[in-house]
Amino acid sequence: MSTQTVNNAQAHESMFDAVLARLDAAAKLMNLSSDVLNVLRNPQREVKVSLPITMDNGKIEVFEGYRTVHSTHLGPSKGGIRYAMDVNSDEVRALAAWMSFKCAVANLPYGGAKGGIKCDPRAMSVGELERLSRAYAQSMKDVFGVNRDIPAPDMGTSGREMAWILDEFNKVTGEDSPGVITGKPIAVGGSLGRDAATGRGVMVNTLAALKKMNLKPTEVTAVVQGFGNVGSHAARLLAEKGIKIVGIGDHTASFYNSNGIDIKAALDFVAKNNRVLKGFTGATEINANELLISKCDVLVPGALQNVITIDNASKIQAKLIVEGANGPTTPEADPILNEKGIICVPDILANSGGVTVSYFEWVQNKAGYYWTEDEVNTKHDLKMEIAFEAIWNNTTTYKTSMRIAAYITALQKIEQGVKLKGAF
Ligand code: NAD
Numbered sequence: 001m002s003t004q005t006v007n008n009a010q011a012h013e014s015m016f017d018a019v020l021a022r023l024d025a026a027a028k029l030m031n032l033s034s035d036v037l038n039v040l041r042n043p044q045r046e047v048k049v050s051l052p053i054t055m056d057n058g059k060i061e062v063f064e065g066y067r068t069v070h071s072t073h074l075g076p077s078k079g080g081i082r083y084a085m086d087v088n089s090d091e092v093r094a095l096a097a098w099m100s101f102k103c104a105v106a107n108l109p110y111g112g113a114k115g116g117i118k119c120d121p122r123a124m125s126v127g128e129l130e131r132l133s134r135a136y137a138q139s140m141k142d143v144f145g146v147n148r149d150i151p152a153p154d155m156g157t158s159g160r161e162m163a164w165i166l167d168e169f170n171k172v173t174g175e176d177s178p179g180v181i182t183g184k185p186i187a188v189g190g191s192l193g194r195d196a197a198t199g200r201g202v203m204v205n206t207l208a209a210l211k212k213m214n215l216k217p218t219e220v221t222a223v224v225q226g227f228g229n230v231g232s233h234a235a236r237l238l239a240e241k242g243i244k245i246v247g248i249g250d251h252t253a254s255f256y257n258s259n260g261i262d263i264k265a266a267l268d269f270v271a272k273n274n275r276v277l278k279g280f281t282g283a284t285e286i287n288a289n290e291l292l293i294s295k296c297d298v299l300v301p302g303a304l305q306n307v308i309t310i311d312n313a314s315k316i317q318a319k320l321i322v323e324g325a326n327g328p329t330t331p332e333a334d335p336i337l338n339e340k341g342i343i344c345v346p347d348i349l350a351n352s353g354g355v356t357v358s359y360f361e362w363v364q365n366k367a368g369y370y371w372t373e374d375e376v377n378t379k380h381d382l383k384m385e386i387a388f389e390a391i392w393n394n395t396t397t398y399k400t401s402m403r404i405a406a407y408i409t410a411l412q413k414i415e416q417g418v419k420l421k422g423a424f
Contacts, residue, residue, distance in 0.1 A: 199233025201353015226303025
């Protein structure tokens with residue numbers, strides 16, 4: 001299977017520096033106290049582990065595992081676990097900090113964390129992945145906890161890995177505590193609506209932004225990069241709202257069709273094709289680098305970080321970017337987008353639907369009482385609309401972009417937590 005080369009010339013720059021650049025800009029604009037800024041520039045806890053795994057061929061391979069807790073000022077830390085070859089301490093630190101800001105933006109009683117294992121899940125057998133996930137859960141027994149640090153799926157992981165991690169954690173602690181991890185399959189305490197939640201949040205944010213822009217969903221087109229959890233649900237839900245999806249792509253292939261792509265056909269295709277788009281015939285195959293700059297009104301980068309850079313930002317034709325992925329836009333690309341008048345709904349708002357429904361899952365696990373999918377979706381949509389409105393208002397109050405306004409909104413809340421809880 002070939003991997004497409006995406007135009008991410010700056011992918012090797014520090015992602016945590018990208019977080020700090022935005023954090024500093026927001027802090028300056030809102031006059032955040034230097035004490036609070038200093039606290040938030042430094043993650044609370046960083047754990048790195050070695051995970052020796054017996055591979056199917058009998059050889060032992062040692063994998064690197066990470067978990068970073070960025071903050072716990074608003075509650076226990078929350079954040080996903082990523083399985084990918086480019087996982088490293090800098091990336092996990094950046095993703096953990098984004099989780100702090102994301103949870104604050106979505107009005108959730110959580111701090112932020114993130115974890116990951118440097119591995120290629122597509123090249124591993126199910127047995128190898130299970131042993132790796134269980135080893136990771138064991139090594140994190142003093143980090144995770146239902147009221148301490150609550151992981152969830154991220155890139156390269158899904159409900160399957162969450163169930164293994166839950167089982168191993170429960171074995172180690174001797175307690176059955178389903179709320180210690182979210183994004184679980186329904187049968188073991190997952191929430192209805194969680195699987196589609198991040199894509200749903202992208203859809204709600206897109207509709208909210210289009211309304212502010214006086215654009216009707218039925219009159220606009222969209223391109224979605226990534227056809228995994230976030231991208232596929234986002235594309236499906238946007239299409240259901242009448243938006244014409246003209247471009248889709250994953251790590252194997254990208255496609256464009258100005259007449260609109262039948263998303264149901266694409267979903268059926270990947271379901272039968274090892275979850276990848278290569279070979280899809282419902283649109284013309286294009287180069288990966290063309291996808292993001294192709295003609296559309298709404299662009300949803302929903303795959304990976306650092307894909308909108310100084311190299312391609314000026315060529316983007318969309319009027320609205322809704323960041324399904326974490327960190328798809330580099331700090332250097334931000335001013336180019338702003339100058340072009342492109343509205344960008346930032347990741348910490350746009351993809352906060354996932355953690356919002358993870359929170360609902362945790363609440364249901366704690367209560368031992370489960371909601372209908374309609375209840376979950378209704379509560380989710382309302383929370384997203386409130387979060388969007390607060391940030392939109394802060395763009396006017398602070399005369400800034402939605403990204404910096406989102407950071408300001410988050411910092412206004414976290415600042416209270418830091419000040420009220422105090423320091424040593
Ligand atoms: P996933 O593993 O389900 O899917 C990732 C998708 O990205 C796949 O379709 C893959 O083919 C594609 N991809 C990988 N490399 C690519 C490349 N070079 N070019 C084009 N496409 C490529 O992951 P996901 O859960 O959908 O996560 C995607 C992004 O969304 C990540 O940044 C993740 O951190 C973020 N996110 C996920 C969630 C969630 O609930 N899953 C929540 C918030 C944010």
